[in-house]
Amino acid sequence: MNLRIFDSLDDLVSAAARTVVQRASQRETCSIALSGGSTPKPVYERLGSSPLREELEPRQITWVVADERYVPFDDPQSNAGMIQKTLFANGPSPIHRFLPFRTDLGDPQKTADQLEIEWRELGLGDLDLVILGMGDDGHTASLFPGTGAIDVEDRIAMPVYVPRLNSWRVTITKPVIRAAALRIVLAAGASKREILRQIREGADYPIAVVTRGVETWWFVDKAAAGE
Numbered sequence: 001m002n003l004r005i006f007d008s009l010d011d012l013v014s015a016a017a018r019t020v021v022q023r024a025s026q027r028e029t030c031s032i033a034l035s036g037g038s039t040p041k042p043v044y045e046r047l048g049s050s051p052l053r054e055e056l057e058p059r060q061i062t063w064v065v066a067d068e069r070y071v072p073f074d075d076p077q078s079n080a081g082m083i084q085k086t087l088f089a090n091g092p093s094p095i096h097r098f099l100p101f102r103t104d105l106g107d108p109q110k111t112a113d114q115l116e117i118e119w120r121e122l123g124l125g126d127l128d129l130v131i132l133g134m135g136d137d138g139h140t141a142s143l144f145p146g147t148g149a150i151d152v153e154d155r156i157a158m159p160v161y162v163p164r165l166n167s168w169r170v171t172i173t174k175p176v177i178r179a180a181a182l183r184i185v186l187a188a189g190a191s192k193r194e195i196l197r198q199i200r201e202g203a204d205y206p207i208a209v210v211t212r213g214v215e216t217w218w219f220v221d222k223a224a225a226g227e
Contacts, residue, residue, distance in 0.1 A: 036079030037133035108159030138205025142171035
C-alpha cells in the first residue's frame with residue numbers, strides 16, 4: 001500500500017490538489033473522475049480557487065462524476081451539484097468538459113445507460129485519474145458491500161440499490177476504476193482508522209478490491225492512520 005500520512009487534513013487537501021494539477025499538466029488531454037464526500041470536497045474547493053484554478057484553466061480536462069445519489073442536481077446531497085459549487089465556483093474553463101449522471105431522467109438504469117452513451121460520444125477511454133473516498137463500511141464510489149455491484153465487469157456505469165440506505169445510486173464500475181492510470185484515496189478522521197487497519201491486513205472491502213494491484217496513492221491524515 002502506497003500510504004502517505006499527513007499531519008493535518010489541510011496538509012492532505014493541499015497535497016491532493018497539487019497532485020491533480022501535476023497530473024493534468026503532464027498530458028495534452030486529461031480525464032479525471034471525482035467522488036463525492038466530505039474529504040474530497042475541500043480538495044475541489046482548493047482546485048476551484050486561485051492559484052490552482054488558473055493553472056488548470058488552459059488544460060484540456062474532462063471531469064467525470066464517479067458516482068451519484070439519485071437526487072435532483074440542485075439537491076444538497078447531489079455530488080454533481082457539490083462539484084459545481086466548489087470546483088466550478090468561479091466558472092468552468094471553456095475548454096473543460098463535465099460529465100455528470102443525468103438523474104433528471106427518472107430511472108437509474110436509463111441514467112447509467114446515458115452516461116455510457118455520453119462517455120463514448122466524448123471519446124473517453126481509460127481515465128487518467130480517479131479521486132476516491134472511503135466509507136466507514138469500506139465502500140467507495142457507490143460500490144457498497146453486499147450489493148453485488150463490485151462484481152459487474154461489463155459496464156462503464158451501473159445503478160445500485162443500497163438497502164441499508166433505502167436509496168438508489170449510480171456509479172462507475174470496478175473495471176473503470178481499475179483501468180485508470182492512477183487512483184488517489186482520500187481518508188481522514190478517526191472514524192476511518194479501523195477500516196483502514198483491516199484493509200492493510202487484507203480485508204476485501206470494495207475500496208480494497210478496486211485498488212489492490214494497481215497504482216494507488218493513499219492520502220490519509222494521522223487520525224485515520226493511527227499508530
